[in-house]
Amino acid sequence: MGPQHPMTHGLWNLRIKVDGETIVDAEPEMGYLHRGIEKLCENRTYTQIIPLADRLCYGSSLTWSHLYCLTVEDLMGLEVPERAEYIRVAAIEMQRIASHLMWLAAYAADLGTLAGFIYTMRDREVFIDLLQALSGSRLTYNFPRIGGVAHDVPPNFERDSLRACTYMEKKLDEYDQLFEGSKVFMMRNEGVGILKKELAMNLGVTGPPLRASGVNYDLRKDQPYSVYPELDFQAISMPDADCYARYKVRMDEMRESCKIIRQAVQKMPKGKWRIVAPRNGPVGTGIGRVEDPRGEGMMYVVGNGTPKPYRLKIRSPIFVTVSAAKQMLVGYKVADVVAIMGGLDMCIGEADR
Amino acid sequence: MKSGEGEPSVGQVMVFRSKDFLKWADGVMEGILKKSPIGGGIDFLTKDFFNWATRNSIYPLHFGIMCCALEMAVASAPRFDAQRFGVIYRSTPRQCDVLLVTGPVTKKFQPGVRRLYDQMPGPKWVIAMGECAISGGPFYDSYSVVPGVDQFIPVDIYIPGCPARPEALIDGFIKLQKLIKDNKRGLLTGK
Numbered sequence: 001m002g003p004q005h006p007m008t009h010g011l012w013n014l015r016i017k018v019d020g021e022t023i024v025d026a027e028p029e030m031g032y033l034h035r036g037i038e039k040l041c042e043n044r045t046y047t048q049i050i051p052l053a054d055r056l057c058y059g060s061s062l063t064w065s066h067l068y069c070l071t072v073e074d075l076m077g078l079e080v081p082e083r084a085e086y087i088r089v090a091a092i093e094m095q096r097i098a099s100h101l102m103w104l105a106a107y108a109a110d111l112g113t114l115a116g117f118i119y120t121m122r123d124r125e126v127f128i129d130l131l132q133a134l135s136g137s138r139l140t141y142n143f144p145r146i147g148g149v150a151h152d153v154p155p156n157f158e159r160d161s162l163r164a165c166t167y168m169e170k171k172l173d174e175y176d177q178l179f180e181g182s183k184v185f186m187m188r189n190e191g192v193g194i195l196k197k198e199l200a201m202n203l204g205v206t207g208p209p210l211r212a213s214g215v216n217y218d219l220r221k222d223q224p225y226s227v228y229p230e231l232d233f234q235a236i237s238m239p240d241a242d243c244y245a246r247y248k249v250r251m252d253e254m255r256e257s258c259k260i261i262r263q264a265v266q267k268m269p270k271g272k273w274r275i276v277a278p279r280n281g282p283v284g285t286g287i288g289r290v291e292d293p294r295g296e297g298m299m300y301v302v303g304n305g306t307p308k309p310y311r312l313k314i315r316s317p318i319f320v321t322v323s324a325a326k327q328m329l330v331g332y333k334v335a336d337v338v339a340i341m342g343g344l345d346m347c348i349g350e351a352d353r
Numbered sequence: 354m355k356s357g358e359g360e361p362s363v364g365q366v367m368v369f370r371s372k373d374f375l376k377w378a379d380g381v382m383e384g385i386l387k388k389s390p391i392g393g394g395i396d397f398l399t400k401d402f403f404n405w406a407t408r409n410s411i412y413p414l415h416f417g418i419m420c421c422a423l424e425m426a427v428a429s430a431p432r433f434d435a436q437r438f439g440v441i442y443r444s445t446p447r448q449c450d451v452l453l454v455t456g457p458v459t460k461k462f463q464p465g466v467r468r469l470y471d472q473m474p475g476p477k478w479v480i481a482m483g484e485c486a487i488s489g490g491p492f493y494d495s496y497s498v499v500p501g502v503d504q505f506i507p508v509d510i511y512i513p514g515c516p517a518r519p520e521a522l523i524d525g526f527i528k529l530q531k532l533i534k535d536n537k538r539g540l541l542t543g544k
Contacts, residue, residue, distance in 0.1 A: 051491060122430065124427075125432050
């Protein structure tokens with residue numbers, strides 16, 4: 001299956017060996033979108049890498065540019081103003097909702113609930129509009145800066161965000177009725193693609209697939225960054241370990257994200273939103289880890305005293321998660337491939353880099 | 354009879370294999386329709402109708418590479434609704450008129466894109482959406498990205514933007530409709 005196949009949201013290839021209708025072996029093949037970003041970063045200055053980091057994952061570009069800025073701030077030892085942190089957290093959680101809705105749209109269309117595609121895409125526009133008001137772009141925002149964010153929030157941002165959260169929470173209940181009331185959707189989800197807890201931990205799976213396997217591991221809770229310790233929310237986990245649990249974890253995460261946005265825009269202090277960062281990075285290393293909508297994203301940067309980094313290493317969640325494809329697929333039918341692999345929320349941009 | 358023995362006589366028609374019969378019939382049809390004034394007449398009568406049908410049912414390939422693929426999906430979603438212009442995404446290249454290249458084509462995937470283009474039946478058009486497909490975009494100096502799809506397939510419409518907005522994509526489809534309208538061709542004679 002692939003690289004051009006309606007099941008693969010992005011360019012990747014899944015080789016499956018079948019015995020009749022049952023899958024006996026599976027092997028994902030990546031690399032169709034390898035753009036050599038890690039190498040390109042060595043020829044760009046620290047500021048010029050922010051747009052490249054945006055284009056790592058097109059589903060949730062803000063998390064990646066945020067992660068890059070976190071990493072370089074760790075390298076340079078910068079203290080970010082508190083207002084900037086709150087703006088970042090609000091923006092990231094909006095991005096998380098938009099990313100999960102994009103996944104849900106694709107997943108619903110794959111599993112034959114085309115009404116789900118229409119509804120989720122409609123509601124995604126609400127958050128895209130908010131992010132557009134914040135940063136000026138629809139998809140690749142280029143919004144975080146080293147030492148803060150690009151600009152202050154637009155007028156009426158708090159009011160609009162609160163309205164969007166209220167709207168979204170209402171719509172999430174509607175989705176629950178739409179999807180869980182659909183017999184086709186439930187039959188293709190329940191008990192399919194089981195990934196055991198120990199196996200998931202051993203394979204290095206992170207993010208919603210890991211939390212759906214019953215491991216309550218969320219970097220926002222377990223290794224808090226930014227202002228997450230001051231916000232009240234829960235890390236969602238489900239014990240079932242099947243596709244339905246993955247769906248449920250993401251749906252509940254969107255509810256938690258609404259909660260976080262609400263707190264972040266209300267608690268936002270007044271003050272500066274950006275400090276001036278030095279042009280040259282010092283000699284040393286910096287590391288950053290965030291909870292991406294797809295799992296744990298990590299960046300490691302080595303500076304050598306010049307305006308350009310010596311090396312930038314990117315740890316992508318999907319590249320690791322997709323290695324669990326074999327363990328999840330073997331034993332199921334060919335028709336379940338769409339549900340199992342769709343439930344991982346593939347984003348090839350960051351996996352291939 | 355074996356192929357390559359020249360034109361068969363009428364009596365031999367009965368012992369044709371179906372393949373040879375089709376070949377022979379094609380030759381006859383070509384003689385009647387494409388080379389004689391009859392074909393030109395049919396083209397003159399049907400040209401406008403077929404052109405109208407073609408430009409109002411543009412079927413692009415459902416084929417996402419990078420960021421612009423999301424904007425492609427959004428363009429067919431409720432707010433922008435590209436289906437007003439007859440744009441319906443199909444999943445196989447055999448049913449498509451338009452190849453929508455929505456991101457950087459890497460050297461590993463270059464033969465794949467070429468193959469998708471070759472698999473599409475004519476008449477076909479190519480839209481390069483976004484900076485990456487036009488010139489490589491932010492990855493212009495990468496060792497693994499082909500700087501522009503027009504290096505190996507012909508491109509009709511370029512839509513700039515990184516990523517191109519859904520409005521820009523719809524504008525590109527309207528430009529393509531205009532392009533099809535301006536280049537009216539008969540199906541038989543190609544004139």
